[in-house]
Amino acid sequence: MRLFLLPISTRRTLIYCERIQETLKGGKAPLADRIIAYASKTWANWEKTEKGWQKQTTVYGNRLLKRIPYEEWGLKSIPPATKRRLKEIDEGKYTFECLYPGAFMRNRNISEILRTLATERQGLHRKKMWTCIAWMPVTAPLQLLPVIPNLPFYYLVYRAWSHYRALYGSKLLEHLVNHNLIKEKDSQEMDEMYTSGLLYPTRPTARDAEKPSEAETESLGKEFEKLTQGGKEEVMLLRRWNGKLIAEAFRLPEMEVEIERAVEQVEIAIKKAKAKKKEGTTEEQQAPTVEVEREK
Numbered sequence: 001m002r003l004f005l006l007p008i009s010t011r012r013t014l015i016y017c018e019r020i021q022e023t024l025k026g027g028k029a030p031l032a033d034r035i036i037a038y039a040s041k042t043w044a045n046w047e048k049t050e051k052g053w054q055k056q057t058t059v060y061g062n063r064l065l066k067r068i069p070y071e072e073w074g075l076k077s078i079p080p081a082t083k084r085r086l087k088e089i090d091e092g093k094y095t096f097e098c099l100y101p102g103a104f105m106r107n108r109n110i111s112e113i114l115r116t117l118a119t120e121r122q123g124l125h126r127k128k129m130w131t132c133i134a135w136m137p138v139t140a141p142l143q144l145l146p147v148i149p150n151l152p153f154y155y156l157v158y159r160a161w162s163h164y165r166a167l168y169g170s171k172l173l174e175h176l177v178n179h180n181l182i183k184e185k186d187s188q189e190m191d192e193m194y195t196s197g198l199l200y201p202t203r204p205t206a207r208d209a210e211k212p213s214e215a216e217t218e219s220l221g222k223e224f225e226k227l228t229q230g231g232k233e234e235v236m237l238l239r240r241w242n243g244k245l246i247a248e249a250f251r252l253p254e255m256e257v258e259i260e261r262a263v264e265q266v267e268i269a270i271k272k273a274k275a276k277k278k279e280g281t282t283e284e285q286q287a288p289t290v291e292v293e294r295e296k
Contacts, residue, residue, distance in 0.1 A: 002250075015075070075170045077169070089181065100190065
């Protein structure tokens with residue numbers, strides 16, 4: 001099973017796990033996967049409608065989905081830490097490999113990054129999951145209303161499930177890190193994808209260009225390291241359109257939307273941080289100075 005460490009900026013990293021297709025006896029997919037597939041199909045059909053409450057639901061719903069942190073989406077991509085799965089992992093049924101662009105993650109401890117990603121949000125997801133569950137009985141009576149489905153209840157169900165998946169995905173990652181079960185691999189292919197995304201202005205240009213040389217990758221990695229000014233500045237390492245190139249390179253089309261979402265959220269966060277910093281600097285410059293005469 002492949003894990004991908006994708007630095008979005010010089011400070012923030014997305015983790016993504018390649019999906020595995022699980023089947024039960026008789027070739028059926030697990031119940032949870034079948035429910036998700038049904039819900040996804042229903043949602044897609046609602047999106048195709050031209051108007052009405054179904055269309056409006058998907059419009060507002062997609063806005064809410066965009067607000068879910070990319071860290072949560074990344075942890076959800078990791079299979080949940082069920083007792084059966086952990087036992088199978090310990091018995092050696094699964095092997096895990098973590099790919100990362102070494103040229104753009106210099107002097108960074110990959111194991112510690114994985115450990116941080118695994119543990120830093122567990123408390124948040126546990127709290128949010130139980131909060132959503134606690135509110136479900138409050139919204140359940142709305143099911144009695146005719147025509148329109150109980151959207152608040154279904155939203156709480158979805159968010160509880162989402163937090164559960166993120167929480168137990170993080171627990172599986174923590175288990176792997178604690179037992180040294182992840183083989184770390186500095187990926188030359190990822191280095192090339194990152195370099196192409198930073199060298200060229202558009203996806204078609206990057207796709208049609210020759211692969212960047214090792215010297216170009218090395219030089220660009222060092223240049224971006226300098227731009228951080230010793231870690232004081234946060235610099236973007238990915239562009240939104242680069243997600244498709246990376247997804248194509250590893251034949252994982254579902255990875256594209258995860259990268260694009262993460263890049264968009266980090267770009268917004270950096271802009272807000274810079275605006276806040278600039279505002280604070282301006283206030284300092286404009287603050288009046290008061291001179292106090294000493295008593296003689």
